[in-house]
Amino acid sequence: MxxxxxxxxxxxxxxxxxxxxxxxxxxxxxxxxxxxxxxxxxxxxxxxxxxxxxxxxxxxxxxxxxxxxxxxxxxxxxxxFGVSTIFNEPVLSVIGKRFITSFWLMALAWSLSGALGFGLGLIAGAREDTLLDRSIRLYAYTMASTPTFWVGMILLMIFSVSLGWTPVCCAWPPGLSAEQATLWQRLHHLLLPAITLSLIGIAQITLHTREKTIEALRSDYSIFARAQGESTIGIVFRRALRNVALPAVTLQFASLGELFGGAVLAEQVFAYPGLGRTTVEAGIRGDIPLLLGIVLFSTIFVFTGNFMADLIYHLVDPRLRKATGAIS
Amino acid sequence: MLDIQDLSIRFTRYTFGLKKKETCVVQGLDLSIAPGQVMAVIGQSGAGKSLLAHALLGILPRNAQVEGRVFFKGKPLTPERLSTLRGREIALIPQSITALNPLLRVGVQVARAARLSGISKKDAPTTVNRAFSRYLLQKEVATWFPFQLSGGMARRVLTATATVGMADLILADEPTSGLDPATAKEALGHLRELADTGKAVLLITHDIEAALKIADMVTVFCAGTTVEVASADDFKGLGQLRHPYTRALWNALPANSFIGTMKPIERSPNTTGCPFQTCCNEQDAVCGHSTPELKHSSAGRVRCHHA
Structure with missing residues (x-):
């Protein structure tokens, strides 16, 4: 199967x-x-x-x-895949290098938004209609309707320009090559773009998890758990966690496409030399081999995200696991 | 064991913006049950039977208000006291398999119920094993997921979950619904066994015939109100039954005259008087403006002006 x-x-x-x-x-x-x-x-x-x-x-x-x-x-x-006209390098090697740079940004943003969004959603759902829930929801709705580049610019103005805590651009200090930069320097440059992407990415997963938590708390199995003396916290963490996490994981993997789109904007604002910025350059300067290469690469990337979501569902949900023959 | 006097349950809803609307679903509900007894609660669907079980456990939705006097083992059942008794001394056997989490293994769920009922972590596995063997569930069933259970097995798992602790009062909510006759008989047999070990069993059902097989006493609900309390023996013939509603229910049974064209009885908010008046043949002026008291009548009780 x-x-x-x-x-x-x-x-x-x-x-x-x-x-x-x-x-x-x-x-x-x-x-x-x-x-x-x-x-x-x-x-x-x-x-x-x-x-x-x-x-x-x-x-x-x-x-x-x-x-x-x-x-x-x-x-x-x-x-x-041909040779990129602007980099004078094979397309695949350009994509490979740029993707690695983007990968860390996306991985950090993705795991941050996934973990925080899921946590906030659980809390909001478990404390439905309290002040805490309302605040979380207000935040999520605000972020869901805020453009990525705008958040990026605001953060840049506050933390890089006014406070000077974070660098203004790039993935490593100007004048150095990728190999010369230390891990700390690279993390330092990664921080603000990753936070920008996470802040936005949290919204959807939070609202989704909140809905699922409320639904789970109203389900028959939760009412039965309550009848057994289980507290709300107990129901959320001991009973409903898997039921809520399953759709959340799917959503998070399926959101890789949006993450990619967000990365294009965030990389542009922070002049971060990742795949997103390369896409924009390839488009503006008419580097057709590179552009086509990136299109196909991102197709595979988004497909992989959806495929992972499906696969995890099959591995975690016992009903589907049975259908695929993984359990007897 | 349990004594309920004049219980009422109301729901507050908001209709059209901020307009509050209160719906009274249960009113004037009286019920008492002794250790070792199976008390059947019968009534049409919508009579407030399941609400009673949920109200006793304090697991109604937040917009519900419960009023009335409830005594458990002689002491008033306050919300604070209830939160310590729930699952430990009062247990629920729920209506359907959906009460089990579809994504957790059966054994895990029963073990959690055992832990919540106050059994130590060390003793939990043996207690769960004992509960499984008591209900003829093989050991490997513990590793199954709810969707792998058959209807009868699911029923036994639910019973095992509710009785894995040492609860003295068992609330069984429609334990026979959706089961074939043989499985239903088996489920009822388990309830009788529980009562015979000294527990009090509240059997909530609309299936009078099934209930009478194991019940000692029967409480009849009509539109959220207790209209009659009778012993199971009173149901042997029409003559012993006190309330016209109970007689109508009895008549509707296939084994009896099988007359059953009664409309579902709903409590409208502004009506006064007897809840059964609109469908009653013996109805007269007094039934319309005053609600009858629940009177003692031989070994049972009845709420009727004409009984």
Missing amino acids: ITQFLLVKTFRLILLIAAVATLSFVLVSSSPVDPVDAYVGAAMLRISPDQREVIAKRWGLDRPPVERFGRWAGQMATGN
């Missing part, structure tokens, strides 16, 4: 990648970005139309779109 589950998921991933690749190729082909212009950049004025044609021909730009797509897809399938 578990192999069937994996097979179905793999098949879906292949379908998804094919669909995303086709769609993004069509979009890029019909966009006003001219790959040759993007490639020659500032040297544009010094290049004759003949030379341009040579480049276009060498790249196969004179061929019909379907044939171009076929050749591109064929190269992608063998793992050749």
